Amino acid sequence: MFGDYVRKGWVITPIPPGRKSPVMDGWQHRAAGIDDPEVADELPGAGLLHAYSQTACLDIDDFELAAEWCELRGIDLQSLWEAPDAVKITSGRPNRGKLLYRLVLPLSSHQVSIKVEGLTKPKAVLDFRCGTRGQLTKQDVLPPSVHPDTGKPYEWAYNEPLLAHWSDPPPLPESVRVVWADLIAPRSTSPRTGHAPQGADADGIRAVLATKDPDCDRNAWVKVLSMLHHETRGADWGLALADEWSSKGTKYTGFADVETRWNSFSLEHANPATFAGIAWPLATAEDFPAVETPAPTPPDKIVAKALEEAEAAHEDEAKTRRGAEDLLVKSLVYVRKADAYYDIALNEFLESDHAIQHTWTSKMPRVQTPTGGVAALNPVEILKLSKRRKIVYAPAFNPGKGQFFEHEGKTYVNEYAGGLPDPIEPTTDELAKITELFNRIPDRIMRDWLLQFYGHAVQRPGVKMRAMPILWSHVMGNGKGTLLQTIPTLLFTERYSASITNSMLNEGYNGYLVGKWFGHFTEMHAASRGDKALVMNKIFPWISDDILPINIKFGASYPTVNFMFFTGASNHSDVVDISPFDRRFAIGSMDTVPIMTVEENQRYYAGFLNTPRAAGVLRHFFLNYPIATFNPNLAPPVTQAKLEMALQSRSHEVQVLVEAIENHDDCFASDVVSTPQILSFLKQAAPRSTMTLQKLGLVLTQSPLNFVNRKPNVSDGDSRKKVGLWICRHQKDWQDMTDKELVNYWQNAVDPLTL
Numbered sequence: 131m132f133g134d135y136v137r138k139g140w141v142i143t144p145i146p147p148g149r150k151s152p153v154m155d156g157w158q159h160r161a162a163g164i165d166d167p168e169v170a171d172e173l174p175g176a177g178l179l180h181a182y183s184q185t186a187c188l189d190i191d192d193f194e195l196a197a198e199w200c201e202l203r204g205i206d207l208q209s210l211w212e213a214p215d216a217v218k219i220t221s222g223r224p225n226r227g228k229l230l231y232r233l234v235l236p237l238s239s240h241q242v243s244i245k246v247e248g249l250t251k252p253k254a255v256l257d258f259r260c261g262t263r264g265q266l267t268k269q270d271v272l273p274p275s276v277h278p279d280t281g282k283p284y285e286w287a288y289n290e291p292l293l294a295h296w297s298d299p300p301p302l303p304e305s306v307r308v309v310w311a312d313l314i315a316p317r318s319t320s321p322r323t324g325h326a327p328q329g330a331d332a333d334g335i336r337a338v339l340a341t342k343d344p345d346c347d348r349n350a351w352v353k354v355l356s357m358l359h360h361e362t363r364g365a366d367w368g369l370a371l372a373d374e375w376s377s378k379g380t381k382y383t384g385f386a387d388v389e390t391r392w393n394s395f396s397l398e399h400a401n402p403a404t405f406a407g408i409a410w411p412l413a414t415a416e417d418f419p420a421v422e423t424p425a426p427t428p429p430d431k432i433v434a435k436a437l438e439e440a441e442a443a444h445e446d447e448a449k450t451r452r453g454a455e456d457l458l459v460k461s462l463v464y465v466r467k468a469d470a471y472y473d474i475a476l477n478e479f480l481e482s483d484h485a486i487q488h489t490w491t492s493k494m495p496r497v498q499t500p501t502g503g504v505a506a507l508n509p510v511e512i513l514k515l516s517k518r519r520k521i522v523y524a525p526a527f528n529p530g531k532g533q534f535f536e537h538e539g540k541t542y543v544n545e546y547a548g549g550l551p552d553p554i555e556p557t558t559d560e561l562a563k564i565t566e567l568f569n570r571i572p573d574r575i576m577r578d579w580l581l582q583f584y585g586h587a588v589q590r591p592g593v594k595m596r597a598m599p600i601l602w603s604h605v606m607g608n609g610k611g612t613l614l615q616t617i618p619t620l621l622f623t624e625r626y627s628a629s630i631t632n633s634m635l636n637e638g639y640n641g642y643l644v645g646k647w648f649g650h651f652t653e654m655h656a657a658s659r660g661d662k663a664l665v666m667n668k669i670f671p672w673i674s675d676d677i678l679p680i681n682i683k684f685g686a687s688y689p690t691v692n693f694m695f696f697t698g699a700s701n702h703s704d705v706v707d708i709s710p711f712d713r714r715f716a717i718g719s720m721d722t723v724p725i726m727t728v729e730e731n732q733r734y735y736a737g738f739l740n741t742p743r744a745a746g747v748l749r750h751f752f753l754n755y756p757i758a759t760f761n762p763n764l765a766p767p768v769t770q771a772k773l774e775m776a777l778q779s780r781s782h783e784v785q786v787l788v789e790a791i792e793n794h795d796d797c798f799a800s801d802v803v804s805t806p807q808i809l810s811f812l813k814q815a816a817p818r819s820t821m822t823l824q825k826l827g828l829v830l831t832q833s834p835l836n837f838v839n840r841k842p843n844v845s846d847g848d849s850r851k852k853v854g855l856w857i858c859r860h861q862k863d864w865q866d867m868t869d870k871e872l873v874n875y876w877q878n879a880v881d882p883l884t885l
Contacts, residue, residue: 131274133171138297141165141182143269145175148278150271152177155378158266175275180260181267186233186302189257189270193225196256199242203309210303217299218287219270221277227287228270231302236261238366239268240313241386254386258310262385264370335361335371344379351376352391356403359395450495454507455516457493462486462513463520463543468686471513472525474533477545477645479686483510524680526691527626527647530592537691545645549623553753554746563738564751567617570609571601575767576718580613583716585755586762587695588621591647595762596674597713600654600698602705602771603720610720612734614697615650620745621752622648635665641682643672643694651698654705662707672696673714703775709833710776716766717775776834786815788834791858801859802876808856830856837861842869844877 135142141163143152156162163179164170180186190196190207197207210216210229219228237260243252259268274283288294302310335358342354355372362368373388462471462480470481473489480486490509498504513519523540533544556564571577580599587595601610619627626647632655634642643649651669672678678692698705708715726734738744790798790811797807808826812819821829830837838857843850855876857864864872867882874880 131171132173132176132272133167134297135176135178135272136165136167136170139183140185141179142170142173142176142272143179144173145177145271145275147174147276149175150275150278152269157269158262160267175271177269177271177275179267179269180233181236181262181265184232184234185299186231186237186258186260187219187270188229188231188306189259190227190229190255191257192253192255193227195244195246195253196242199244199255200309205303205305205309210306212289213300214290214293215300216289217294217296219273219284220287221284222280222282223277230270230296230299231306232299233260233302236265236267237307237310238263238314239385240310241389242313243390257386258306258313262370262373263314263366263389264373266370268385335368336375339371339375342375344376345381351381353403355388355391356395359392360397360402360404364392364395364397447497450497451507451512454494454509455512455518458490458509458513459516459519462490463522464513465522465524465543465686465688467524467688470686472522472543474543474547477547479682481685486510486513524688524690525644526693527645528592528691528693529626529647530590530693542691546626546647549625551620551623551745551749553750554743555750556747560738560743560747561751563734564748567609567612567734570723571613571718571720572722573718573769573771576716576769576771579716579760579767580718581752581755582757582760583695584618584621585752585757586760587618587648588749588752589755589757590762592693593762594676594693595695597716597762597766598673598696598698599716599718599766600700600705601718601720602700602703602775603723604701604703605721605723605725606701607725608720608723609726610699611652612739614699615652616739617748618648618650618697620739620748623745632665635668637683639681639683641680641685643678644680644682646694649694649696651696654698654700655702666706669696670714706775708772708776710768710773711765711833712772712776713765715772717769717772719769719771719774783812783816783819783821784829784835786812787829790815791835798858800876800879801857801864801881802872803856803858804876805854805856838865840869840872842873844873 132142141160143157143163144154145152154162158179160179160182163182164173164176170176178185178187188210193207193211200207211218211227217230219230220226237258239260239262240258241254242256242258243254246253259270261267271277271284273285276283286296294300339354339358344351346354354375358368358372362371369389369392372392373385376382376388461474463474464470465472465479468479468481470479471486472479480489486509491506494506494509494512496504496506520534520543521541522534522543524542525545526535526537526542527545528535528537528542529546531544531546535542535544568577568581571580576599583595583597583599586593599614601614603610615629626645628642628646628649630642630649630651632653635651649672672692672694673696676692677689678694679687679689681687703719703721706715708717738747787798787808790796796811796815797803798811805823805826808830809821809823812821827839829835831839835858838861840855840857841852842855844853853873855872867875871882875882
């Protein structure tokens, strides 16, 4: 890009990264300017040398104040800014900008500063930028050099892109040229009086100035400028010498400061400062040896030096950024489904840029800012630009895999981070205590299944189990919680275990499942059948589905792979509504088991479960427990407790129908009944029934009724119509009968099964 400027005929100067002005000596001289396109293309940044490029610029530092100042002098700054052919340079900073113009004959630059209420010093609002009084040049930073404060590149801006382009800026408006010329015109034409100048020429003055330190204190610096002003009668070439000498010091703030002080001096002062005040006499040029101005550095060497410095600075910064990036990508991964970063060490989301900055900025290396200060790198910017950051679909808990794993074509970050207890071989006494605890479950089938359930969870952690054990009893403190919560928490640690209450289930969030392996429902119970259905519908997919939807309160929501297993305990025999063949629940009753005695509590808890060995011993026990016959995808056993709970799960209407069929009551004396007959029966046997036709159809076809529906044609006078009939008994035999035989039996009690 910078080569294009030179091809246009402009002369430019190198500007290093992090700066908006040149740093090399003598850049204001024409010989130091870059006019080779190949050299220019290698520059990291550049400024336009106006006096050598036939250009000029209005640099607006405060648009509102500058517009007011211009309006008083006949310049419509707003119209200039909005002109169709306007060529503008913007840095992204509000209320500022530059207007570029074509100007064949250079004008000396001038800065406009005005007094602003509340400020102790005048505020610079507008710069007329082109040449200098010493016939040198000013510069303006060219796009796409990077602004040191905003960190963004300068940009060209056009009101009408078809009419305006940087390569063809409009000529300087006459209204601007007139005001500009007036600003730089001599301030006074009255005869000079007072001490006569001593006539020192430029080389002689340079020799004197060479003996003075431009970094002297402010008062001494002003005195030197005052002497120089008097000796040169305030000429432009004297101002150029003052700027040339001042620019060699580290305290140099720019030409504007020198010019402002220069214009404050008067040639009519009664006792002006002169070079005669210096310790040696100043007479003629012959008294001083000739001092040659050093030749400007060749452009190729200037560029080489600038590139070398820029490359070194870039490499240092890049090395620092790489170190910061290494730290971040090892700890944070981006989760697409949550649009947030996940901290692997903390096992939690950092859900906003602010959260990342508050957590990580203190750990970031500090670098020098473009303004010379020191600040920490921004972790958010580093992550967004990183090509090495890990992007995953979602977090998931999979104790059978590593830190990252693939599942059905998607990449997950593993919430499991190890930390399980090491297996410890149990003693004979410890084995006896484990056996005694599980023997508290009276039903041998349920007891054996639960032992295999835990054995499978320990031995095959990455295989989903699709059933949940529930133990119930009206008796509290008899060991339900020990078997279903204490033991699995020891096996899988508190870190990976969740205790879930009824109130938690009633919330719309389940962030408590994040990073968990095992969940225990404590004291399961619902006040009504409707509440029970709501709770069950919520936990059904947790128990058996492959995907677990996570919804964190005030946080992320995302689907994750489901390897969790659950247990539940209750003091109620109707804890869930199930059928005997429900595949999601294994039900065991401990209602006949008494509360643990003080001695039993002491033996099992103080003597084992609360000891440091307990977790390791239990892990060894279940790692070696036989599970060859356990299938995690099959339905759990149908225990007596499950049958009893299924019986209690029936609605009142279903229970009435079951008993009527068993007793051959009313219409159910027949194997085949019609829908109106059933509704009429329910109206008498269950007067509070709210059963609708639609709900009745669902109830009749499901367990435990399992009615079969047939719709034969039945004569009705001269026409025939379909009638809904239900086979409530001997379904297999009746299905083989014709519609005629079925209707004849229903209407006339002619039973073909007995013929």
